[in-house]
Amino acid sequence: MAAKASLDLCQSKQSKGLMWPGVMTPIILNAEECRTGHQPVTCLHNFAQKYGLPLSFQFNEDSGPGREITFTCRARKGKTRYSSASAKSKQEAKREACKHVLKTLNDHTLHENGEVCRTGNEPITCLHNFAQKYGLPLSFQFDEDSGRGHEITFTCRAMIGKTIYPSASAKLKQEAKREACRHALRTLNGHTLYDVKPKLSTNGEVYRTGNEPITCLNNFAQKYGLPLSFQFDEDSDQSNEITFTCRAMIGKTTYPSASGTLKQEAKREACRHVLRTLNDHTLHGLKPRLSTTPINQNAEVCRTGNEPITCLHNFAQKYGLPLSFQFNEDSGPGNEITFTCRAMIGKATYHLASAKLKKEAKREACRHVLRTLNYHKLYEVKPRISTSIEICTLHDIIAKLCHEKFETVIADIPNDLTNWKVIAGIVMESKSDRIFEVISLASGSRFITGKLLTTNGQVVVDSHAEILAARGMKRFLYHQIQKVIQGHRSNVLQLVQTGKLVLVSGVMFHLYISTAPCGDGALFTRSSGESSEDHFDHIPIFGKTKQGLLRTKIENGEGQPPTKHLQGSCFYQSMEAIRLGKRLRVMSCSDKICKWNLLGVQGALLANLMEPVYLTSITLGSLYNHKHMARAMCCRLDRNHTLGNLPFGYKVNHPVLGCVSHAKFPERNVTVKKSNSRSINWNTEDNCSELTDGMTGILQHNVLNSTSCQQRRTSRLCKQEMMKFFINISSDLGIRGIVKDDYVATKKASTQYQSCKNILYTTLHNQGYKTWLGIPMECQEMAT
Numbered sequence: 001m002a003a004k005a006s007l008d009l010c011q012s013k014q015s016k017g018l019m020w021p022g023v024m025t026p027i028i029l030n031a032e033e034c035r036t037g038h039q040p041v042t043c044l045h046n047f048a049q050k051y052g053l054p055l056s057f058q059f060n061e062d063s064g065p066g067r068e069i070t071f072t073c074r075a076r077k078g079k080t081r082y083s084s085a086s087a088k089s090k091q092e093a094k095r096e097a098c099k100h101v102l103k104t105l106n107d108h109t110l111h112e113n114g115e116v117c118r119t120g121n122e123p124i125t126c127l128h129n130f131a132q133k134y135g136l137p138l139s140f141q142f143d144e145d146s147g148r149g150h151e152i153t154f155t156c157r158a159m160i161g162k163t164i165y166p167s168a169s170a171k172l173k174q175e176a177k178r179e180a181c182r183h184a185l186r187t188l189n190g191h192t193l194y195d196v197k198p199k200l201s202t203n204g205e206v207y208r209t210g211n212e213p214i215t216c217l218n219n220f221a222q223k224y225g226l227p228l229s230f231q232f233d234e235d236s237d238q239s240n241e242i243t244f245t246c247r248a249m250i251g252k253t254t255y256p257s258a259s260g261t262l263k264q265e266a267k268r269e270a271c272r273h274v275l276r277t278l279n280d281h282t283l284h285g286l287k288p289r290l291s292t293t294p295i296n297q298n299a300e301v302c303r304t305g306n307e308p309i310t311c312l313h314n315f316a317q318k319y320g321l322p323l324s325f326q327f328n329e330d331s332g333p334g335n336e337i338t339f340t341c342r343a344m345i346g347k348a349t350y351h352l353a354s355a356k357l358k359k360e361a362k363r364e365a366c367r368h369v370l371r372t373l374n375y376h377k378l379y380e381v382k383p384r385i386s387t388s389i390e391i392c393t394l395h396d397i398i399a400k401l402c403h404e405k406f407e408t409v410i411a412d413i414p415n416d417l418t419n420w421k422v423i424a425g426i427v428m429e430s431k432s433d434r435i436f437e438v439i440s441l442a443s444g445s446r447f448i449t450g451k452l453l454t455t456n457g458q459v460v461v462d463s464h465a466e467i468l469a470a471r472g473m474k475r476f477l478y479h480q481i482q483k484v485i486q487g488h489r490s491n492v493l494q495l496v497q498t499g500k501l502v503l504v505s506g507v508m509f510h511l512y513i514s515t516a517p518c519g520d521g522a523l524f525t526r527s528s529g530e531s532s533e534d535h536f537d538h539i540p541i542f543g544k545t546k547q548g549l550l551r552t553k554i555e556n557g558e559g560q561p562p563t564k565h566l567q568g569s570c571f572y573q574s575m576e577a578i579r580l581g582k583r584l585r586v587m588s589c590s591d592k593i594c595k596w597n598l599l600g601v602q603g604a605l606l607a608n609l610m611e612p613v614y615l616t617s618i619t620l621g622s623l624y625n626h627k628h629m630a631r632a633m634c635c636r637l638d639r640n641h642t643l644g645n646l647p648f649g650y651k652v653n654h655p656v657l658g659c660v661s662h663a664k665f666p667e668r669n670v671t672v673k674k675s676n677s678r679s680i681n682w683n684t685e686d687n688c689s690e691l692t693d694g695m696t697g698i699l700q701h702n703v704l705n706s707t708s709c710q711q712r713r714t715s716r717l718c719k720q721e722m723m724k725f726f727i728n729i730s731s732d733l734g735i736r737g738i739v740k741d742d743y744v745a746t747k748k749a750s751t752q753y754q755s756c757k758n759i760l761y762t763t764l765h766n767q768g769y770k771t772w773l774g775i776p777m778e779c780q781e782m783a784t
């Protein structure tokens, strides 16, 4: 990689010439600062580039008595200033200044672990990590030799699998082991199997050993808001062996193509090409303009709505730099206090800032630092959302965040497995810091085949994208509860006096679906057309008698037929009938979302632990009609104000409804084959993608690489996994008693939820929307 090439330039003769020097002093830069014939200036530049450190020079000119000019030069590496050097010529002063730096680096920074691990890291740990990463067995052989004076010398030899590396000797056993690890690392390094990762790297944005090039490139494109796409070609040769060719494009720029016998490998190689090119061109000119104008105060500092203090903290954290603040209070003549604040990063101090409020002084001090960092190109204002599509409304933001996140989530999954028909996502908004974060995502448009329905809770029944996204959100909530229980700070949930968890004030959830949810919300829009209205007040239409009816998806059937009108307001299908071949029916997504708008998205189990959580908004990517969506999502619930008294905390929720304003988001799958039943789900807490088959309801095997989720059969979204989570949490909370004998009984323990659910079914039934149809009760009876 780029870093390695520069390493060779400045290596000392010793370590370059000898493979296994007897005495291990492999210093990168020798006493003469760099190899004979090399320029100190070049060496230092290479060094800085390798470690991603900004290198700059300060020059001064002093004219002496005889008008003779002396040039002074001082190098700065990041925030570290080195001794200045003077000379008659500017270039000579610069060269001298570089020598100072190199000498210092040689003395202090690059020690005997050069080429082996980062300063401060332990070679033994590095080698262990390496072996673990690649799943290789690492072992050590030790020998003790006593010399004439009974002095013991330890010899150690590392082995990775069957490969034995050169032995190392030392007076201490641990030192011999360490040295043996260095031998192994050096060899691995020599064979480009292992690379010392620079702590700070400009390549970090681009490519780091061990990282997946596809992910890196996706991250890069996302960061700069650039559209990334791939062109594939298949060529079969005479032996019928297929070669895949892939070419990456960023915006309109096409990069060199790459070939491989595997499609994924071709894609990976194509990404490497791009990253290499980006690296060479130092990414200049690729930075996007911000689509929103930052307010003046924060110009160059952070985006509108972002907090400078947070930005600076993030910056410091990212680079592992210590950030501190000095405060002073000054009372003026009228006893008015002025606060002054000065930020320090490491030993570097920045401009003093004053304000009437301490917090504002701190904020201003942060702005000073960020402005300075920005000026020195050490920091840049990152667009939170990319700018290839102009953002106009809340709905655009939500949609864009979901699509962008989805692209990064699927980056490691082979292309042909990621075709989607519908994607959905849930975005959390924190009003206090105005941050939007995608917390759950899914794609999918199938549900389980009746014959594969099981009673053990190990299958996912409904794999429509919005249903999976909501299940992912439940996992997110479980993780948050766990954090609260363990005493960690959660920005999402807090315990209240009732003993239940509630959302932290200002936390909201937004649902995105790339198209209208199946059933009542989508059906009439196809004939009556789309509308782009975006009402906070809902104006539903209750036209034809068919509008508002409960509908189901049906196995081997098109569309969503209405349910029947039965005596009861809820009817569970018969497991036996389905086993005998009766077609399974699953409630349409419109009806399920309508249910969430009364009962909350958290569902029955979580209702035992927390108060209901409602959606603040629903955004569609396409097929939006306000009147139909309003009716289907919520307004049909209280059309005639027929709802009884709802239990405490429950309400009819009318979320903000809307569609993306004008942007066309990718609709990938115009050509998706009907047979494609794959689903992908991801959530920010589990933080890896899961690939499932919507028609079997279980994980797809052996298609995801090892970086993805662990190899199981069941999806983390199935009933059983959710129940396990619930049981663990209940135990931790000391209320294991709420876990009943089986799943359905445990759900029924949430009595308020259950009574509200009865109100839901009865209300819909009484208004002529017919009977809610449940999946067979047997599917919910698994023991806890």
Ligand SMILES: [Zn+2]
Residues within 6 Å of the ligand: 464, 465, 517, 518, 588, 589, 590
């Ligand atoms: Zn659906």
Ligand SMILES: [Zn+2]
Residues within 6 Å of the ligand: 538, 630, 631, 633, 634, 635, 636, 653, 654, 655
């Ligand atoms: Zn409504």
